[in-house]
Amino acid sequence: MKRILVIGATGQIGTELVPALRKLYGNDNVVAGYHSKPPTGKLTEGPIEQVDVLSRESVEKAIKKYDINEVYHMAAILSAAGEKNPQHAWRVNMDGLYIVLELAREYGFRIFWPSSIAAFGPSSPKVNTPQVTIMDPTTMYGITKYAGELLTRYYAYKFNVDVRGVRYPGIISSEALPGGGTTDYAVEIFYYALEGKKYRCYLREDTMLPMMYMPDAVKAAIQLMNADRSKLTIMSGYNVAAFSFTPKQLELEIKKYIPDFKVEYAPDFRQKIADSWPKSLDDSVARSEWGWSPDWSFEAMVKDMLGKLAYRLG
Ligand code: AKB
Numbered sequence: 579m580k581r582i583l584v585i586g587a588t589g590q591i592g593t594e595l596v597p598a599l600r601k602l603y604g605n606d607n608v609v610a611g612y613h614s615k616p617p618t619g620k621l622t623e624g625p626i627e628q629v630d631v632l633s634r635e636s637v638e639k640a641i642k643k644y645d646i647n648e649v650y651h652m653a654a655i656l657s658a659a660g661e662k663n664p665q666h667a668w669r670v671n672m673d674g675l676y677i678v679l680e681l682a683r684e685y686g687f688r689i690f691w692p693s694s695i696a697a698f699g700p701s702s703p704k705v706n707t708p709q710v711t712i713m714d715p716t717t718m719y720g721i722t723k724y725a726g727e728l729l730t731r732y733y734a735y736k737f738n739v740d741v742r743g744v745r746y747p748g749i750i751s752s753e754a755l756p757g758g759g760t761t762d763y764a765v766e767i768f769y770y771a772l773e774g775k776k777y778r779c780y781l782r783e784d785t786m787l788p789m790m791y792m793p794d795a796v797k798a799a800i801q802l803m804n805a806d807r808s809k810l811t812i813m814s815g816y817n818v819a820a821f822s823f824t825p826k827q828l829e830l831e832i833k834k835y836i837p838d839f840k841v842e843y844a845p846d847f848r849q850k851i852a853d854s855w856p857k858s859l860d861d862s863v864a865r866s867e868w869g870w871s872p873d874w875s876f877e878a879m880v881k882d883m884l885g886k887l888a889y890r891l892g
Contacts, residue, residue, distance in 0.1 A: 582608045583646045585629055585637070585678070586653030588615040591692070591746075591795060593754035595650060598796045600624050609644050613653065631674035634681070641685055650690045650799065651678045657696050657719040658848050659758025664718035671722035675729065682739045689741040690799050693727050693815045695788055696720035696760075697745060700854045707856035709817050709863040716854050727815040734813045742802050743814035747788035747822075747859065749795045750879060752886040760851045764789055764828060767841070768883050771832045772891055776840040783826035783843045786857040790820040791874040791882070798870060805868035812863060819859040820872035821879075831880045 580603045586592045587610035597620045599608045605624035610617050617626045625644065630636040631653050640646065653674060660667030675691060682689050698707055699714035715721050723745075733739040748761025756762045763779050770777035790798075798818050823831075829841045864870035874882075 580607055580648055581644055581646050582648045582650065583611050583627075583629070583640055583644060584608065584650045584652060585611040585631055586613075586651070587621060587626070588612045588617055588754070589652055590749060590751055590754045590756040591792070591799075592650075592652045593621065594751060594792050595652065595796050595799060596621055596624070598800065599650075602800070609640065609646070611640060631677065632669060634677045637677055638681055641681055641687065646685075646687050648688045648690075648803065649678060649682070651675065652692065654692075654722075655719065656757065656759035657717045657851050658760050658762070660719035660722075661717055661847065661851070667718040668722060671719065672725060675726050679729065679733045679739060679741065682741065683733065683737045688803070689730070689739065690803050691726065691730055691741060691743045691814055692799070693723045693743050693745045694720070695745055695747050695855050695859065696851075697723040697727060697815070698854075698856050702856060704857045706858055706860045707817070708860050709812065717851055720854075730814040740807060741814055742805075742810065744798050744802060744816045744818045744864065745859070746795060747790050747819065749790055749792055750883065751792035752883055752890070753792070760848045760855075761787060761789065763825060767825075767828060767832065768887050769891075771836050771839045772884065772887055776842060778842050778844050779825045780844065780846045780848050781825050781852050782845050782849060783829075784824050785849070785852050786822050786824050787852060788819055788822045788856060788859050789876075790818070790872065791879040794820050794872040794874050797873070801870065802868055809867050811867060816864040816867075816870070817859040817861040818864050818870055818872075819861040820874060821876040822858045823876055827876075828880070831877065832884070835881070835884050
């Protein structure tokens with residue numbers, strides 16, 4: 579039986595991952611681990627626990643209390659926020675991961691840990707970026723993701739820790755807002771469109787980035803955790819792709835439903851970050867090793883986001 583702890587349960591992905599895991603494995607078997615933002619709504623339908631990922635004692639206490647055998651370690655400082663306080667980003671992203679890996683070595687639980695397209699950099703090929711290629715991330719977030727991929731692989735080979743993960747593209751979600759990322763515009767823009775407000779986009783209109791709708795992001799994590807380990811050659815850091823678009827393409831797609839929506843483009847420091855990332859990913863290794871394929875297209879995602887948010891915003 580699975581006994582799961584999700585660290586970062588109140589973040590963008592955790593908010594939807596916890597209910598999906600509870601549906602599969604039962605409310606009582608999935609603990610929502612949070613730090614500063616207490617869970618509300620659906621997240622309170624099962625156990626919740628405050629977990630400070632920078633404290634070994636705090637994580638260990640939760641592991642022991644709930645007899646955890648699987649951890650989804652989703653807590654991280656994202657790219658744009660990381661550039662404002664790189665020291666803090668290193669601590670949360672690397673020290674936190676190290677604590678979780680060390681405890682996994684001791685207690686034998688399995689780990690899902692997400693990497694990101696931010697692990698790539700200016701010298702990585704931009705189009706159809708391969709699974710194995712040049713990695714030269716320029717943000718502190720990207721550096722922690724690439725270093726984390728190396729560290730998790732080390733723990734897998736050296737200590738036989740079962741740790742797995744994907745390189746997430748920008749994630750679009752209707753439940754929780756992302757915080758501090760470079761791809762956040764692709765969520766924020768929907769709120770402005772529905773509230774009849776003009777959106778000021780901090781990226782150039784032609785900035786193509788790989789993106790994914792939340793149901794596919796959740797599916798990727800759960801599917802990879804249930805894959806046959808003997809078939810996995812990468813462990814953590816599988817490229818997973820769904821679709822790519824530019825801010826202008828998103829504006830035009832939203833305009834099909836809200837014709838008078840207006841967007842102004844005013845690139846800021848995040849442009850340079852976006853320019854260092856891939857435009858699209860080659861995810862053929864994930865497809866062949868554990869059967870990955872996305873369910874959602876760009877057009878279907880936009881329609882669904884508008885419907886869900888219109889309902890929520892009333
Ligand atoms: C960010 O923009 O920092 C994240 C990511 C692509 O990992 N959404």
